[in-house]
Amino acid sequence: MQWQLTFLLIGLCEVLQAQELRVNDKVTGNLLQEALLPCSFVSADQNARVSQAIWFKDGANIAAYSPALGIKVKDSDRIQFVNPSDTSTPLRITKLLASDEGKYTCEVSIFPEGNFKGTTQLNVQAVPQNSANVVQVVAGDQEMTVATCTSANGRPPAQITWQTSVPGNVTTDMTNNTDGTYTLISNYRITPTWTADGEKITCTVTHDGKETAIPLKLSVQYTPVVTIEGYDDNWHLNRKGASLTCNAQGNPPPTIFKWTTANGSPLPPSVHVNGKILYVDQMDENVNTTFKCEVTNAIGSRASQQEVLVREKPNSSGAGTTGGIIGGIIAAIVAVAVVATVLMICRQQRKNRTAKEDEEFEGPPAYKPPPPTIKRPTEEAKEEELLELKPPIHFIETTDELQMTPNKDPLPMNIEFPSAADDDYLEQLNPIYNELSLPESASHKEDQGFMMSPAVYV
Numbered sequence: 001m002q003w004q005l006t007f008l009l010i011g012l013c014e015v016l017q018a019q020e021l022r023v024n025d026k027v028t029g030n031l032l033q034e035a036l037l038p039c040s041f042v043s044a045d046q047n048a049r050v051s052q053a054i055w056f057k058d059g060a061n062i063a064a065y066s067p068a069l070g071i072k073v074k075d076s077d078r079i080q081f082v083n084p085s086d087t088s089t090p091l092r093i094t095k096l097l098a099s100d101e102g103k104y105t106c107e108v109s110i111f112p113e114g115n116f117k118g119t120t121q122l123n124v125q126a127v128p129q130n131s132a133n134v135v136q137v138v139a140g141d142q143e144m145t146v147a148t149c150t151s152a153n154g155r156p157p158a159q160i161t162w163q164t165s166v167p168g169n170v171t172t173d174m175t176n177n178t179d180g181t182y183t184l185i186s187n188y189r190i191t192p193t194w195t196a197d198g199e200k201i202t203c204t205v206t207h208d209g210k211e212t213a214i215p216l217k218l219s220v221q222y223t224p225v226v227t228i229e230g231y232d233d234n235w236h237l238n239r240k241g242a243s244l245t246c247n248a249q250g251n252p253p254p255t256i257f258k259w260t261t262a263n264g265s266p267l268p269p270s271v272h273v274n275g276k277i278l279y280v281d282q283m284d285e286n287v288n289t290t291f292k293c294e295v296t297n298a299i300g301s302r303a304s305q306q307e308v309l310v311r312e313k314p315n316s317s318g319a320g321t322t323g324g325i326i327g328g329i330i331a332a333i334v335a336v337a338v339v340a341t342v343l344m345i346c347r348q349q350r351k352n353r354t355a356k357e358d359e360e361f362e363g364p365p366a367y368k369p370p371p372p373t374i375k376r377p378t379e380e381a382k383e384e385e386l387l388e389l390k391p392p393i394h395f396i397e398t399t400d401e402l403q404m405t406p407n408k409d410p411l412p413m414n415i416e417f418p419s420a421a422d423d424d425y426l427e428q429l430n431p432i433y434n435e436l437s438l439p440e441s442a443s444h445k446e447d448q449g450f451m452m453s454p455a456v457y458v
């Protein structure tokens, strides 16, 4: 409400006064291009006329216009009035320089209204050229530059950040160019290890709110990293068709794989080599040695060794033997069978118990006593129940028989012992009573005491 009123008043004022000098608060121009600074007088008075207009830059007079006396501009090669008229005296600056940045004030004398002025901030910017490259290095323990990112000739200065999982240090240098632009060179420095090879790294240049991401991959050259695969600690006389594989990583990729024995003796006649794989056609005493694989790339060579033990007989406890596999399978089958049995028993018991609980919680109307003809399963259930109920039974036996039970009643609710006539009630209260007592004498006192225990227990 207040807002609308304010606007209304301002509007009213404008209509009444209806005169103002219009300039832009802010103008941005690109280096070497041009910028236009508007300045116009708005009035309801048809007869209002600019009698003189002067543009100041940071307080200094740079251009003057008078309908009577003409135009005077300091740097007329680059600065002009654009179609000056009785009400408008815009200024154009061409071939923008960084030094053109500043506060421009348009000051006009209006006849007959008087003097008006307005100020515009002119910013000169330059979009930088961004580039990045990796510096290929050789693994070592000296920290060195592995990637460089350049943002050249930007204004205002750009910002450079790096994103990578490889820990390192950043050094960034800025050069203030004579044209008012800035050049940034940022280096990413690490102590190059072979694990950094091929890792991703991104240089992000931020300028004028825009981000430019340049993704790269590090390149660290290193001598091959070698491992030997294929020995299962169960090499024995006369075993056939085993092999050792020489795995190697390297930058540049390894070119030469050389298999030898560690002690310098020639390779046994029962092995043959094909590139990175050493095949053992049939094992004999000569294979009982240490094999060495040496891998070479442009950076250097590295070797790995595999000690081999040739046994007289197969190692039956070894995980790789057929016997071991069969034994393992049998053991697994037995284990599965045991687990399955246990699970089945547990499930059966839970089913019995939940069935009982359901009956209890459903309440009297839902309960239906099982027909006496199919008693056999419940007999079994009772036996399970007996097992579960051992502790309460024990309690009754060790105390002063029946006398104790009702008095020391461990029930949370005070349930009285029902007489034989109260069978129905007891059934509703505890269905187990029914299940257990039907085949036996319900009037037996000991049974009654015993019968209560399920309620205690459940």
Ligand SMILES: *[C@@H]1O[C@H](CO)[C@@H](O)[C@H](O)[C@H]1NC(C)=O
Residues within 6 Å of the ligand: 143, 167, 168, 169, 189, 190, 191
């Ligand atoms: C970064 O520089 C610090 C100080 O010069 C140095 O201790 C550290 O090891 C460098 N970090 C890496 C990853 O090179």
Ligand SMILES: *[C@@H]1O[C@H](CO)[C@@H](O)[C@H](O)[C@H]1NC(C)=O
Residues within 6 Å of the ligand: 175, 176
């Ligand atoms: C370069 O420009 C920045 C930002 O304008 C300024 O802070 C710095 O002092 C300048 N450096 C040199 C050497 O002129």
Ligand SMILES: *[C@@H]1O[C@H](CO)[C@@H](O)[C@H](O)[C@H]1NC(C)=O
Residues within 6 Å of the ligand: 237, 284, 285, 288, 309, 310, 311, 312
């Ligand atoms: C292999 O050498 C080991 C000792 O290094 C020895 O105990 C074993 O008997 C040798 N095996 C054969 C088949 O000669």
Ligand SMILES: *[C@@H]1O[C@H](CO)[C@@H](O)[C@H](O)[C@H]1NC(C)=O
Residues within 6 Å of the ligand: 232, 233, 315, 316, 317, 318, 319
């Ligand atoms: C058989 O191989 C296993 C596992 O490789 C090893 O622990 C065990 O010592 C070997 N048995 C013999 C007799 O060498």
